[in-house]
Amino acid sequence: MVEVTIPMNYRLGRQKLRNTKKQLDMPMQKNNPKKEMRKANKEKDSTGMSIFAVRVKSERKPYNKKKVQHIEGGSAQLILSGTSIVEKSDCNKTVVLPCYVTNLIQNNENVMFVTWTSQGVIIFSYHGGTKKVNTHPSFSSARLLSPPELIKGVASLVLNRKQATVGNYSCKVTESNREGKIRMQLIAVSGSWFLLVERAVIVSLVCLLVILCAAQLTVIGLKYEIESQRKVCIIVALVIFAVVAGVGAALFIQDGYTVQNQAGLGLIVIPAVILVPLQYIMFGIVFDSLLQATLALIGLKLLGFIIAVVGFALCVAACPPLHGSVLIAGSAIMAIASLLSLAYVFIMGSRMKDHPRPGKAVEEPLNDAKGVMLE
Numbered sequence: 001m002v003e004v005t006i007p008m009n010y011r012l013g014r015q016k017l018r019n020t021k022k023q024l025d026m027p028m029q030k031n032n033p034k035k036e037m038r039k040a041n042k043e044k045d046s047t048g049m050s051i052f053a054v055r056v057k058s059e060r061k062p063y064n065k066k067k068v069q070h071i072e073g074g075s076a077q078l079i080l081s082g083t084s085i086v087e088k089s090d091c092n093k094t095v096v097l098p099c100y101v102t103n104l105i106q107n108n109e110n111v112m113f114v115t116w117t118s119q120g121v122i123i124f125s126y127h128g129g130t131k132k133v134n135t136h137p138s139f140s141s142a143r144l145l146s147p148p149e150l151i152k153g154v155a156s157l158v159l160n161r162k163q164a165t166v167g168n169y170s171c172k173v174t175e176s177n178r179e180g181k182i183r184m185q186l187i188a189v190s191g192s193w194f195l196l197v198e199r200a201v202i203v204s205l206v207c208l209l210v211i212l213c214a215a216q217l218t219v220i221g222l223k224y225e226i227e228s229q230r231k232v233c234i235i236v237a238l239v240i241f242a243v244v245a246g247v248g249a250a251l252f253i254q255d256g257y258t259v260q261n262q263a264g265l266g267l268i269v270i271p272a273v274i275l276v277p278l279q280y281i282m283f284g285i286v287f288d289s290l291l292q293a294t295l296a297l298i299g300l301k302l303l304g305f306i307i308a309v310v311g312f313a314l315c316v317a318a319c320p321p322l323h324g325s326v327l328i329a330g331s332a333i334m335a336i337a338s339l340l341s342l343a344y345v346f347i348m349g350s351r352m353k354d355h356p357r358p359g360k361a362v363e364e365p366l367n368d369a370k371g372v373m374l375e
Helices: 008-028 033-042 051-059 065-075 147-152 196-223 228-252 259-286 292-316 324-354 358-374
Strands: 085-088 094-097 112-118 121-127 132-135 157-160 167-175 178-188
Touching: 085 094, 094 178, 112 147, 196 228, 196 259, 196 324, 228 259, 259 292, 259 324, 292 324
Parallel strands: 085 178
Antiparallel strands: 094 157, 112 121, 112 167, 121 132, 167 178
């Protein structure tokens, strides 16, 4: 048996040839990169660096920063803010659904689109490029709160109170390829036309007017003789005013801003005019000729009624009322005049109980003289 000895240089040459061949064939192979990396790490060149690492490093592409930033900017969402719960009451003529965009970039109406939906149904849409507005027939009053401020992010919607149905609403705003959405709930709250304190004061003043007039009539009836016909007329007028004012108070104290509330306040204020002639008649029973003090008290009551009517006219068209204090002031002046009239009649009546009225003192001697002449 013949042994053949292969020189060491020959072996190294063959190994180097195989490595070079693998290096040339590697880009054309479509094997698993992980397997190639492990195999290449085992086979290193004379410098000690992996052949695969050198190839991958040379084929790495440069990082395009501008392109990545553009993609991130295009995929960002618009940030919308508003109120999660919106309330409406009878005082509202319109309802505003708030929607604001806080991160607009282009601020260009031509690339903006606004959509409002209610219960999943589109009720309003606005295309900034064409200025075209589409509204649902059930929400015909829908409009943007301020179209010129849309480029500033104001996309709030305005609805008529009657068309603003209770439920969920959503606002969607699009700027070019960026968009955002916000949801809110519209609820109805029971509000009052006047504050509870104001209603209590107005009703109390009306009751006080009735009580003071009835007390004044009682004092006059006890101290002086009143013709039965005149007495009946005064009592009937006072009862009618009390009944009408009571009905008005029952309608007025109810919550809400309705025709019933307005009618109730009118029944409280307007019929109070009857108290002015009643005061004149009651003074006429006590005094033969009206003194300056009595005329001043009648004028004060008339002034209070005029102020109350002016306050009613200012309040009936506003909700909440801006001039409720005027109405209260007029009613208070009438109550003060009635109180002063009662005190004046009571004091003067006590004095005249011992000293008859001048007219009555003159009439009695004349009647006695006529009786003597007839005899």
